[in-house]
Amino acid sequence: MATQSPVRGRILDTAAFLFYSEGIRAVSADRIIADAHTTKVTFYRHFRTKEDLVVAYLQDQSARVRAAAGQLSADPCTGLLQLAEAMGAEACVPGFRGCPFINAAAEYPDAGSPVRGVVRDHRQWLHTEVSGRIAQLGAARPGDVADQLLMLRDGAMVHGYVADPAGVSASLISAGRAILAAAAP
Template sequence: MSTPTPARERILSAATRRFYAEGVRAVSADRLIADAEVSKVTFYRHFRSKDDLVVAYLERVAAAERAEVERHVAAEAPADVLRWYARFLGETTCSPGFRGCPFINAAAEHADPGHPARVAVDAHRRWLHGQASALVAALGAAEPDALAERLLMLRDGAMVAGYVGQAPDQVADALLAAGEAVVRAAIPSAA
């Protein structure tokens, strides 16, 4: 990974804004070079290709989410972390400028499972699944991986609901109710 520099940061910040708002494929390297006010040489010194920049963008988004989730995992009981995450998603998915999950969006734009963007998406997805599985295992789930997958499906649906225009409290309340129902069905003692 390149050493952080002001130019690299400007490129990555421009990419983060543009890729999320417009889509990865829709944004050209030339547009990012202009936005970051760098030369092509500087751009390619920091990112060998646009794909490298896409991966750096996804890793940046993943690192921010990981830090926030891990902060809650370290300080709260598993059920409280799951409730927090549902409320957090409700607020996030309905905020101005929300365009869906950056990882789902990137996966939709890159069909090849071997593409570097898909590899980054899959890594974050495995991490999310692992976090959810560990939380529900701590609650007593007999099949934590299967339950984690169901919760991730609810997460994905909440992100779509937020993107298409439901109010934040509706998304958060619906996700929380659905998540609690799924957990209670799998772990009756969690009621």
């Protein structure tokens, strides 16, 4: 893998902060260029369009999540618990604005857009990760149980943003355990 240039990294870091804190469509390419202390020529050398930058931002977010998931326990139950704890803790951090993938999907309604493609790929990876662990626990329909847990996770992400995040982690874990108990062999 080629090393990312410092300028490209600075543009991407600036965009990630602004996209997450203010919304993707609310932030112009000119704003990113100014805040990243670069020029339009340099910006467009690295990203042909703002949409290319959004795709790179989401791919970077997905890579970070995947790297964190690689640190989870191999034990399926412990790994799922660690995942829920991490998601619940994330929802309690100052500046939390929900899931960047859900946010991006809301801002890009065209299912055929490259942005939605990255969202879809990330969601499929997450579903595979969760359903694989559920299958290891012996649940009869791991894909269906994963759907339920991911809907619960999505609700927790939204709740953590629009409501008081206190208790999100404990509620997410409690509800997730109930779903897993109902699916137990």
